[in-house]
Amino acid sequence: MTVGLGKDLVGLEHLSPDQIRLILDTAEPFKEVSERPIKKVPALRGKTIVNLFFEASTRTRISFEFAEKRLSADTVNVAASGSAVQKGETLVDTAKNLEAMRIDMVVIRHPSSGAAQFLGNRIRSNVINAGDGKHEHPTQALLDLLTIRDKHGTIAGLKVCLVGDILHSRVARSNIWGLSKLGAVVGVCGPDTLMPRGIEELGVCRFRRLEEAIEWADVLNVLRLQLERMEAGFIPSLREYYRVFGVTLERLEKAPRQLTIMHPGPMNRGVEIDSRVADGSHSVILDQVTNGVAIRMAVLYLLAGGRPELADAAKGPSGGGGGTSE
Amino acid sequence: MSRPLLLRGGRVIDPSRDFDQTADVLIQDGRIAGLGPNLAPPDGAEVRDVRGKTVAPGLVDVHVHLREPGNEDVETIASGARAAAAGGFTAVCAMPNTDPVTDNQAAVGFIVRQSVRAGLTRVYPIGAISVGQRGEQLSEFGEMVGAGAVAVSDDGKPVVSTHLMRTALEYARTFEIPVADHCEEPTLAAGGVMHEGLVAMRLGLKGIPAAAEEIMVGRDILLADLTGGQVHLCHLSTRGSVELIRRAKEKGVRVTAEVTPHHLTLTEHACEAYDTHAKMNPPLREAADVAALRQALKEGVIDCVASDHAPHAYDAKEAAFDDAPFGIVGLETAFGVCYTELVEGGVLTLPELIARMSTAPARVFRLAGGTLTPGAPADVVVLDVTARWTVDPAMFHSKSRNTPFAGRTVSGRAVLTLVGGKPAHETKDLRSP
Numbered sequence: 001m002t003v004g005l006g007k008d009l010v011g012l013e014h015l016s017p018d019q020i021r022l023i024l025d026t027a028e029p030f031k032e033v034s035e036r037p038i039k040k041v042p043a044l045r046g047k048t049i050v051n052l053f054f055e056a057s058t059r060t061r062i063s064f065e066f067a068e069k070r071l072s073a074d075t076v077n078v079a080a081s082g083s084a085v086q087k088g089e090t091l092v093d094t095a096k097n098l099e100a101m102r103i104d105m106v107v108i109r110h111p112s113s114g115a116a117q118f119l120g121n122r123i124r125s126n127v128i129n130a131g132d133g134k135h136e137h138p139t140q141a142l143l144d145l146l147t148i149r150d151k152h153g154t155i156a157g158l159k160v161c162l163v164g165d166i167l168h169s170r171v172a173r174s175n176i177w178g179l180s181k182l183g184a185v186v187g188v189c190g191p192d193t194l195m196p197r198g199i200e201e202l203g204v205c206r207f208r209r210l211e212e213a214i215e216w217a218d219v220l221n222v223l224r225l226q227l228e229r230m231e232a233g234f235i236p237s238l239r240e241y242y243r244v245f246g247v248t249l250e251r252l253e254k255a256p257r258q259l260t261i262m263h264p265g266p267m268n269r270g271v272e273i274d275s276r277v278a279d280g281s282h283s284v285i286l287d288q289v290t291n292g293v294a295i296r297m298a299v300l301y302l303l304a305g306g307r308p309e310l311a312d313a314a315k316g317p318s319g320g321g322g323g324t325s326e
Numbered sequence: 327m328s329r330p331l332l333l334r335g336g337r338v339i340d341p342s343r344d345f346d347q348t349a350d351v352l353i354q355d356g357r358i359a360g361l362g363p364n365l366a367p368p369d370g371a372e373v374r375d376v377r378g379k380t381v382a383p384g385l386v387d388v389h390v391h392l393r394e395p396g397n398e399d400v401e402t403i404a405s406g407a408r409a410a411a412a413g414g415f416t417a418v419c420a421m422p423n424t425d426p427v428t429d430n431q432a433a434v435g436f437i438v439r440q441s442v443r444a445g446l447t448r449v450y451p452i453g454a455i456s457v458g459q460r461g462e463q464l465s466e467f468g469e470m471v472g473a474g475a476v477a478v479s480d481d482g483k484p485v486v487s488t489h490l491m492r493t494a495l496e497y498a499r500t501f502e503i504p505v506a507d508h509c510e511e512p513t514l515a516a517g518g519v520m521h522e523g524l525v526a527m528r529l530g531l532k533g534i535p536a537a538a539e540e541i542m543v544g545r546d547i548l549l550a551d552l553t554g555g556q557v558h559l560c561h562l563s564t565r566g567s568v569e570l571i572r573r574a575k576e577k578g579v580r581v582t583a584e585v586t587p588h589h590l591t592l593t594e595h596a597c598e599a600y601d602t603h604a605k606m607n608p609p610l611r612e613a614a615d616v617a618a619l620r621q622a623l624k625e626g627v628i629d630c631v632a633s634d635h636a637p638h639a640y641d642a643k644e645a646a647f648d649d650a651p652f653g654i655v656g657l658e659t660a661f662g663v664c665y666t667e668l669v670e671g672g673v674l675t676l677p678e679l680i681a682r683m684s685t686a687p688a689r690v691f692r693l694a695g696g697t698l699t700p701g702a703p704a705d706v707v708v709l710d711v712t713a714r715w716t717v718d719p720a721m722f723h724s725k726s727r728n729t730p731f732a733g734r735t736v737s738g739r740a741v742l743t744l745v746g747g748k749p750a751h752e753t754k755d756l757r758s759p
Contacts, residue, residue: 013528092644112646113530114600133648135530173530196527197535 005302008120008127011136012177020181022308024146027291027298029312033070034293043301044073049105050098053130054080057109059265059289060130060140064107067296073105091115092122099123105303108132113170126303134168140264141174143295145182147288148219151260156183161205161213163247164223164272165194165234171264172223176202189213190245193234210245214255221262222247225272238271248274252282260284328747330354332367333708336376340383341681342697351381353704356747361698374742376708382680383696384416384447384705384743385661386687389481389506389560389584389632391653392418392449394440395433396425400726401637403440403449406657409635409724410447411750413657414740416705417688417695418447418635422454423482429454431469438474446750447743448705450693455480455494455505461487464497471501476691479506481560484542486512491546495555504558504582504691509542509567510534510608519648521594521609529600531647534609536564543567547574550581558690559583561634563608565618572627582690584632585619587656587663588730592616596730602643602650603730606634620673623682630687631679633660637726655724659717659731661709665738669711676711704747711738 003018012020033041049068053061061077068075089097091110095118098106105126108116113133120127131137149155160179166172166188179186180203188199189207200206207213214220225241235241242248252259261273261283269275278285301311331353338349338361345361352360354368367373392406401409403420410418420437422428428437434451441449453470457463459480467478478498485491485507494505515538520526522533543559547570550557562568562585574581588606593613596604604610622628636653643650661683668674674682684707688696695705716735719727743751 090641090644091646091649092641110646112648114648115646117600118646133530133646134532170530173528197522198524198527201524202527 007303008116009138009299009303010116010120010127010129012138012141012174012181013136015181017181020142020145020178023142023295023298023302024149026302026308026311027146027294030297030301031291031294033297034290039070040072041070042072043306044068044071044304047073047104047304049073049075049107049300050103051075051077052094052106052108053078054108054110055131057130059292060109063289063292064130064296066293067300070293071297071300073300091118095119095122099125105300128299128303131170133170134173135170136174137170138174139292139296139299140171141178142299143288143292144175144221144262144264145178146291146295147262147284148260150287150291151284152218155179157185158219159185159187159217160219160221161187161189161207161217162221162223163189163210163213164245165225165229166190166199166223167194167196168226168229169223175221176204187213187217191235194229210247210251211254214251214259217259218257219260219262220247221264222273224264224266225268227268242271246272246274247277249276249280252277258282262288264288330359330368330371331747332365332371332373333376333381334373336379336381336708338381338698339677339680340698341677341685342383342699345698346677351698351706353706353744353747356704358698358700358702358704360700378712379741380676380709380711382707382709383684383698384707384745385414385683386693386695387415387418387633387635387657387660388630388687388691390418390420390635390657391423391637392420393637394424395436400639401724403437404444404446405723405725406635407441407444407446407449409655409657409722411743411745412723412740413659414661414707414709414743415447415657416707416743416745416750417450417693418657419450419452419476419691421479421481422452423459427454427459428452429457429459429465431466431473434470434473434475447745450474450476450691452477452479452481452506454478455485456490459483461485461490464490464493467497467501467503471503475503476693477504477506477558479508479560481506481508484508484510484512488545488549492549492553495549495553495557499553499555502692504556506558506560507542507546508560509539509546511538511541514538514541518609519605520597521611523594523612525594525597529597529647534607536566536611536615539564539608540566540570543570547571547579547581551577551579554580556580556582561586561589561608561632562619562628563589563611563615565615568618568622568627572622575627583628584630584687585623585628586632586634587660588654590616590619590623590631591663591667592730597647600647601730602645602647603654603728603732605647605650605652606636606654607652620668624674624678629682629690631660631664631683632687633657637724638728640727643728654728654730655722655726656729658722658724659729659736661740662715662717662736662738663731665711666736670737704744706744707740708742709738710741713737713739715739
């Protein structure tokens with residue numbers, strides 16, 4: 001039986017382990033494309049993709065754009081500022097207008113949780129969630145999974161702890177689903193003010209002290225602390241946050257095993273992470289960024305109807321067309 | 327004068343007198359003229375065979391939003407009164423969060439006049455507690471009551487100032503009106519869009535904790551105890567609130583409370599998939615809350631059912647969950663949903679449900695109605711509890727369609743609604759000899 005992804009990718013919560021593995025496996029052959037002198041394959045030739053970003057983003061937007069261009073799709077970037085959105089157009093009107101232009105795919109980032117699903121339910125084009133509010137950021141979690149698999153060879157049985165602002169983090173939610181489905185043991189660590197009440201119900205281990213999490217984990221995924229959380233009163237100061245929850249070299253040196261350090265970026269050096277850790281030998285932070293392009297190529301390819309077994313051929317110089325069958 | 331009307335052979339339920347038996351009801355000159363077995367129709371009387379139907383005092387809803395003045399596109403007093411009549415209601419109380427706010431005698435008088443002009447279900451105005459619902463200065467309760475207001479409330483905007491709530495409860499005593507409060511501690515609820523719980527966590531939506539309601543329920547009870555005023559707590563949603571009210575009532579504090587059909591029947595899970603028709607404030611809570619609310623309604627800890635009918639434009643709910651407005655319409659589904667879930671579901675008897683939807687709310691807000699006592703105004707509903715129907719928002723008399731019950735099949739509907747003896751709603755299938 002073949003495993004597909006369906007029309008949209010809005011999150012990992014409702015994907016099966018097989019679907020997640022399919023994306024990771026499909027990303028493998030695409031990694032090599034970015035290593036070529038001519039970084040382009042014809043898999044999505046003739047497809048039109050809109051990158052609809054209602055929230056500022058550098059890394060994710062550029063990563064998607066590279067993925068699209070390396071697959072030969074035609075892309076348009078729409079940012080909220082300067083577009084009709086800023087003039088009061090509703091999300092549903094934006095969706096209908098995009099639909100009317102007969103586009104094939106939309107990559108959406110939006111400050112409201114559920115916005116990607118909302119769009120996906122209203123247009124025929126494929127919708128990829130590039131982060132919706134505090135809900136999910138599935139391609140980030142997928143690239144995290146791929147990076148962990150690259151580093152450790154497997155995901156099942158690993159202990160992975162997410163550190164920091166779990167409450168407001170879509171990266172955390174997607175990671176919890178993805179890691180759990182692939183058999184990892186998931187931990188969360190941070191102050192209670194930044195932790196959803198009842199998070200244990202998702203089957204994760206709860207740590208209130210970073211030292212305990214470090215003693216427990218194989219992998220730390222350090223989340224960005226949004227600086228506005230301090231103004232909103234969730235933490236007293238960035239200084240104290242670093243002293244209590246900062247992932248520092250001194251803390252890591254006490255770990256019983258060598259930890260893999262991840263961060264979805266952009267980093268606040270000296271707030272959630274020590275520069276010496278970010279730049280150190282345990283860090284796979286830049287591998288995450290590299291894998292981001294391959295993961296997004298895989299997602300685009302699969303949603304466009306590309307057959308996973310042809311992904312390797314599709315990327316070959318003479319293997320074009322494999323991804324464009326409908 | 328209109329013809330006398332004899333409703334023959336129905337199951338007559340009058341909770342105001344613990345009456346429940348097969349009987350005839352005679353209506354003459356807009357009043358209940360007689361009630362008993364085998365009444366002889368006066369000369370020229372119209373006789374309606376209502377065997378198999380239930381005859382009860384008209385339903386009373388102490389909490390509706392009719393949007394006039396200010397947002398007549400989504401509801402008017404006339405369309406709201408029409409929807410109310412179709413739902414079996416003979417009296418509703420309109421909240422003051424209109425535009426401009428109903429915070430003075432002229433504004434109250436406008437609502438009374440529009441209600442009379444519509445000539446359907448009676449619409450009683452509720453005046454604002456504070457000028458402009460701004461929570462600063464008391465409105466003129468005396469003049470508003472003189473113009474027809476039956477209660478005061480800043481509904482939608484909780485009374486944040488404890489001092490203002492205290493003075494409102496004290497000042498309202500002169501006029502013997504309840505002070506109705508939407509219990510929500512605003513700093514705790516800020517930015518919340520649904521119940522703070524597991525579903526909100528998964529959906530990545532900001533939650534409103536149960537404590538946001540309970541803190542204000544506790545405060546209002548303490549103030550009612552302090553002042554001797556009557557506090558009426560709107561649309562309760564948590565088991566913790568139920569416990570606070572239970573204890574207050576045992577102590578003799580003058581507190582009354584209402585619960586909506588949706589809080590009695592739906593949980594936070596209705597918000598799955600970001601269904602904006604399940605977005606309301608207070609939010610839908612957990613199964614244990616629903617169970618506690620049902621039990622409280624059964625025991626009378628919660629006095630009555632109120633719909634919190636809140637119409638919105640058809641496209642307002644067509645938005646991301648964060649961006650959609652709170653609230654649903656409820657007048658036309660309230661009885662069917664409650665009958666199906668509570669009576670067929672074995673929680674309440676039919677007389678108990680009618681008590682909670684008619685007699686009790688009329689008593690809490692000191693309104694005429696809620697009784698079939700001879701001499702009382704003939705505000706009467708004939709219900710067909712055997713009628714199975716599927717909620718189709720396109721068929722609503724309300725101007726708005728925002729309901730989470732669309733597509734749900736329920737039992738029980740009003741087939742005839744009489745306001746002062748005059749039909750305000752009548753289905754075609756009610757047999758007439």
